[in-house]
Amino acid sequence: MxxxxxxxxxxxxxxxxxxxxxxxxxxxxxxxxxxxxxxxxxxxxxxxxxxxNRLAIGLARQRTYSVGFATTDLSLHAPSQLTAGIEQAAREAGYSLLVSIVAANGLSATTHTLRGLRERQVDGVLLNVSLDTADVLEVQRRFPGLPCVFMDVPIGTPVPAALLDQAHGARLAAEHLLELGHTRVAILDGPRHAVVESARHHAWRDALATHDLTPVAHLEGDWSPASGYAATLRLLAGGVPFTAILVANDQMAVGVLRALWERGLNVPADVSVVGYDDTPESALLIPPLTTVRQDFPTLGARAFAHLLNLLGTEDPHSLQVLTVPELVIRASTAPPSVERQSVQAALETLRAALAAHGG
Known part of the structure; x- marks a missing residue:
């Protein structure tokens, strides 16, 4: 041989x-x-x-040329698309990517995951876990020598971060419904612990408040289609009149559309539905879903570039990188029908009268 x-x-x-x-x-x-x-x-x-010979190069430069990505469930749209964007950017820069799933929410699970990545001698970490400001600062205290870019923290937190402007995207969605003439809008949130969900929720409410409106109902899901389906059935069973629903992600919106269809409601003639994310399937739903597009692969690439700067000469407390979402209008939204508004107004008057008489 x-x-x-x-x-x-x-x-x-x-x-x-x-x-x-x-x-x-x-x-x-x-x-x-x-x-x-x-x-x-x-x-x-x-x-x-x-x-x-990456090992030789790394030893010479005191680097491993690997970075970690700590993230939540990869079966969800956002984490999977972020992984794709980060991996491509890392590969083009000559880095390998180690993906580690954070098993639960909160500081404890995040710390455990970061410790494991640190043991693998990664040069830095991208962290896609929902953390409030106090937990973010505690992460920095616990890992002082680990360059880290945060991807799911409140805007303005004094740490390196690559974020989507969730409030801007949520305002676009709410204002779209308001411009169509909707006044009875329900909200379907994601998990309460999620930082991004808090930003969307407050932006939705603020947009409605500018028209002296409040949500007619507020429900919570877990990002899955099944939770969107179950929440919509609860909403319909509650008898609260509504002509539109703001949904915190497209996967839950799939369940919303199914529940409305099963109950004989037409989208958008009876109810307008707005999602969030713009998954590849959203344009193929019946009807095609109006939603807020978040370019996760681009965000992942920008986050990696930000981390690469931190590994070079940039100040580790440099300003945040902010990406702005955009509204994609499709066939799931339309002005509310005059007939349905009249019926719902009558139902609301009846409900108020029954409540006043203890019925």
Whole structure:
């Protein structure tokens, strides 16, 4: 059996007709290299099937060239899409990604996960776990030497963060319904512990308040379609008149649409539904779902770039990176029908009269 020659940095440099230092800059991602030269080096690397010795590079630079991503349930849309965006950005920068699932909410589970990533000698961590300001600061206190970018904390928390402007997205959704003429709007929230959900909820209420309105009902789900279905059945059983519902994510909105269909209600003629996230399936639902688009792969890439800056020369307490969602209007929303508004107003008057007489 013939031994194969081990391809070296010098072989790549010779084929690309550049110096070994230039090849090193391309491989490590450190230093400026002209785009056409980088392309030539990468072509030589691919042709020779050169595999850089990351361990040697890491030892020389006191880095492992790996980062951790601590996140919640990957079966949910947001964590899975964030993982895709982060992994691609990390790979392009020459880093490997270690994904670790946080088993439960709260500081204790987060600490356990971060300790495990720290034991794997990651250079830094991206943390997609819902934490309030106090818990965020405690995480920094417990892991003072671990560069960390937070992805689910209140805007304004004095830590490095890459966030979506949840309040802005929620306002867009509520204002859309208000512009259509809806005045009886129900809210279906996600879990109460979620920081992002708190921001959306308050923005929904604030938008309604500008029109002297309050939600006619407030329910809570767990992000799953089943919880959206169950919450909508409870809402309908309660007899509270409503012409629209704001839903905290598209997966719960799937359950909402199912429950309304089973009860013979037409969307949007009887009830308008607005989701949040813009999952790939949202445009294929019946009817296609009006929703707030969050570009999670881009957010993941921006979060990784922010962490990469922290691993370089940037101040570890640098300002937050904020990404703005956008409203996608589809067929699940329309102005409320005059007939349905009249019927619901009559029902509301009857309910108030019964309540006043103890009925």
């Amino acid at each position: 013939t031994d194969r020659k081990t391809i070296t940095l010098a072989d790549v440099a010779a084929l690309a007709d550049v110096s070994q230092q230039t090849v090193s800059r391309v491989v490590t991602g450190n230093g400026q290299v002209a785009a056409h030269t980088r392309a030539r080096v990468n072509a030589a690397i691919a042709h020779l099937n050169y595999v850089p």
